[in-house]
């Protein structure tokens with residue numbers, strides 16, 4: 001896991017104001033990505049997305065997770081055991097009287113969810129994502 005460091009890829013997104021983000025995103029996307037909100041369990045249609053493809057950031061289209069790494073965690077949130085390279089960054093989250101590891105989009109720094117160490121092999125990690133923070137792009141010809 002990588003700590004957030006400013007780089008060229010994210011520079012344009014860091015210039016966007018709060019008003020810009022409100023315009024770019026739906027209210028549900030804005031609440032999660034920009035206000036660290038958490039959607040209701042089971043709220044996202046992406047929970048049931050089983051096609052082959054890529055989950056991308058709803059804020060900037062950065063590829064985050066491949067469908068091959070998605071698993072059914074039973075939590076009601078889309079869950080993955082491994083992110084794509086350059087997809088995400090993490091930082092410590094000390095809110096709610098707990099220390100959790102928060103997961104951001106590496107490019108626009110939008111909040112995606114948290115990562116826990118009770119996931120399946122091969123990583124043992126569980127990336128617990130808000131579906132509202134992502135969009136799904138099906139692979140060509142995916143059924």
Ligand SMILES: [Zn+2]
Nearest residue numbers: 057060105108
């Ligand atoms: Zn993003």
